Amino acid sequence: MARVPGKKGIKIFEGFVIILFMQSLGTFLSNYFNLILPGNLTGLLLLFLALVFRIIRLDQVEGAARLLLDNMMVLFIPLNIGLVTIMPRIRDELLAIIISLLASTVIVMVVTAKVVEKMERRRANVKYTS
Amino acid sequence: MLSTLLKEPLFQITTTLVVYTAVNRLYKKFNFFLFNPLILVTAIMIYILHYTGISYAEYSKGGDMITFLLGPATVALGVPLYKQIPGIRANLKPIVVGVLTGSISALISTLFIARALGAGRETLVSIAAKSVTMPIALGITEILGGNDKLIVLAVSVTGIFGGAVGAEIMKLAGVKSRIAIGIGIGTASHAGGTSRAIQLGETEGSMSGAAIVLTGIVTALIAPFAVRWLV
Structure with missing residues (x-):
């Protein structure tokens, strides 16, 4: 009973591990086979295929994916700030x-x-x- | 004092996240385009860094840790793609044709117009993927050898513009089909346009959303060839 409150956090964490694993595998495959697809995109397709072929269940990655995607805009801010460094050039x-x-x-x-x-x-x- | 603190990644990250959270709440409440976090947070942070004399290279110590999460965020897009399978299957032909048309016309028109206006090679490969959702666009741009900051600007401008005028353009062009409107807005202006398409209706929103990731995948596959021909 006492463990129940922590389960949601564990699920999000494990979902994040799965996503990171797919990113690593995708990056490895893209580099090793010199694919035209960027490693992250290969990782996206691997995650998609793993869901389609029921290697992983939707509920295992849904929480982590939502955490990343719902707040995605904040992840662009540092690069956006970096625009000042290329402004003179462009x-x-x-x-x-x-x-x-x-x-x-x-x-x-x-x-x-x-x-x-x-x-x-x-x-x-x-x-x-x- | 403030400038010493802001040399530490901890304070760089915290400041960025706190400013973002505050602005995001403001934006959600008033929905005014100048409050868009991509614009307002960036402006505030540039001001803070300028005021405290922190260089971008120094800020990057913390900034890069935030940027790192864009990789997992890209992979996470596999989840909405999976959830969209029924919607995509129900309208498979218009979506496939629309995404192919959109991806090809986006690459050709961007590269052609920018080159005609005198943009150089580095700039061209840095804006080619402008109609693709941000994390995928960054991966494509890296492969094309473009500049990561410039593609972020290009994708932001495209998204904000598509969200602002997408519905009006469709009206002016006389497009009536809800499916066509959704796919057109989604392939052209990714999530920025989709946020507006959702307000138009359920069909427009779901079609626009389904087009986002597919446009990214298709553009990744054809962008290297388009660049070879047009740059």
Whole structure:
């Protein structure tokens, strides 16, 4: 009975160990086989596959994953602060950077949505005629 | 006094986390874009470091410990991907086609426009992955040989912009399908856009969310080739 309050913490800890293990395995595989995928991304796929093939259960990693993902924004702050160190180098290109980011975001949104919508409409038509 | 303390990783980490927590609460309460932690926390921390005369290299002792957790956070994205399986399966074709279209058009348009405007090689490879969710974008940028701080800026700008105007752009473009709107916003502007897509409706939100991790994986696979052709 006395152990019950501590269980949630243990579960989150063990979930974190699983995640760290997958990251290490993924990084090893990416480096060893010279994969095009970054090690962390290989780790993501390994965790995903381990869940799909029921090697690990969702509840074993859910708490730890939520802890990391729900607070992810704080993890970018140090790199964001580091922007001041590269500002002198990118100052001349800053306008080009911002314009290309904003323009590309609009292009991607519209092109992607239009393609998907067109495909859906075709799919609906096929269903209707058949 | 303050500058001596802030040379220690403990105080660097604590200060960062306390400022973040306070700002995050403010942002949740007022939902005003300038209170976005990526903007306001960064500004406050830069001011504190400047005021106390701590260099970024010194701050990095603690900062790097926070950044380290981005690795596990990337791997953790496997959990939402797993949970999205039913939603992805139900709309498999539009999601696959949308994610492929979005990933390819994002790489081409970003690299093409930035290069036409005179951006150099280092800048191009540092912003190529701008439509990808932050932790995956960092991994891709590392492989491309880009700058980690610049991709953080690029991903933040894209996310904040997509969240701010995504719905309006879809309206202007005359897109009616909820599935198309969700996938378009998610592939273009990851979690930043998705936070807005969720407000549009359940379909938009779940489609946008399903596109995030898939866009990251697809972009990781094609970015090296896109860079070889376009940079």
